[in-house]
Amino acid sequence: KEKLEINREQRALMKAIVDAYNRHQIPEDVAKKLLQDQYSPEENFLLLTEMATSQVQVLVEFTKNIPGFLSLDREDQIALLKGSAVEAMFLRSAQVFSRKMPTEHTDVLEERVRKSGIPDEFMTPMFNFYKSIGELHMVQEEQAILTAITILTPDRPYVKDPQAVERLQETMLDVLRKLCVLQHPQEQQYFARLLGRLTELRTLSHYHSEMLASWRMNDHKFTPLLCEIWDVQ
Numbered sequence: 001k002e003k004l005e006i007n008r009e010q011r012a013l014m015k016a017i018v019d020a021y022n023r024h025q026i027p028e029d030v031a032k033k034l035l036q037d038q039y040s041p042e043e044n045f046l047l048l049t050e051m052a053t054s055q056v057q058v059l060v061e062f063t064k065n066i067p068g069f070l071s072l073d074r075e076d077q078i079a080l081l082k083g084s085a086v087e088a089m090f091l092r093s094a095q096v097f098s099r100k101m102p103t104e105h106t107d108v109l110e111e112r113v114r115k116s117g118i119p120d121e122f123m124t125p126m127f128n129f130y131k132s133i134g135e136l137h138m139v140q141e142e143q144a145i146l147t148a149i150t151i152l153t154p155d156r157p158y159v160k161d162p163q164a165v166e167r168l169q170e171t172m173l174d175v176l177r178k179l180c181v182l183q184h185p186q187e188q189q190y191f192a193r194l195l196g197r198l199t200e201l202r203t204l205s206h207y208h209s210e211m212l213a214s215w216r217m218n219d220h221k222f223t224p225l226l227c228e229i230w231d232v233q
């Protein structure tokens with residue numbers, strides 16, 4: 001029987017990540033704007049852009065608080081942030097969307113997202129993803145650690161020292177594996193299902209870059225931060 005209990009060091013790591021995850025939330029007023037009166041698709045798109053911008057800021061702050069991240073090579077830190085920004089944003093959006101919002105809010109937000117100029121062929125996989133995240137009923141520790149695992153993916157473009165990233169990611173994977181067994185004892189493959197979501201995230205991120213290209217065509221404007229992190233314009 002492998003050592004299942006989460007040791008003191010892993011508990012400290014988990015606490016640091018969950019605190020960072022909860023400390024950095026997008027400001028209520030930004031998300032609330034989306035819930036206000038009816039907007040045109042262009043206005044909806046602008047609101048989603050504003051929200052995505054604030055999500056990226058929150059993501060950068062969260063990432064800086066992942067134990068060990070700041071001791072990585074500086075350029076690799078940037079490569080990891082740029083390489084994971086879309087996936088981490090979609091994971092967090094799905095988590096918030098399926099947890100925090102009361103149902104009527106989710107319906108309104110769903111309506112807004114559907115009417116924001118996002119092509120339907122992207123809308124379907126996106127909503128399937130957030131429903132599949134909702135069905136997992138992740139505890140917040142799992143959400144925070146899964147987001148950290150997404151960011152600490154060694155095979156992002158331009159990472160010079162993938163082994164250093166892999167060591168950090170493996171530490172997180174070990175904690176998450178134990179947490180899943182402790183939190184979901186009745187579901188043998190829960191940990192495997194969580195990691196399966198990361199594969200779905202990569203697909204969404206490919207859709208996203210295609211979408212960006214089409215949005216550039218009909219000159220949708222993005223903020224400087226989004227242009228920087230998404231490599232547009």
Ligand SMILES: O=C1N(Cc2ccc(-c3nnn[nH]3)cc2)c2ccc(Br)cc2C12CCN(S(=O)(=O)c1cccs1)CC2
Nearest residue numbers: 026031045048049052090093094096097109113126129130
């Ligand atoms: O906006 C989204 N939403 C709604 C949303 C997201 C986050 C919060 C929230 N509240 N508090 N904290 N977070 C609320 C509503 C949502 C929900 C689920 C999935 Br999967 C994904 C999304 C996106 C993510 C960004 N894209 S995007 O394509 O990058 C794009 C950028 C600019 C214009 S379109 C659109 C879909």
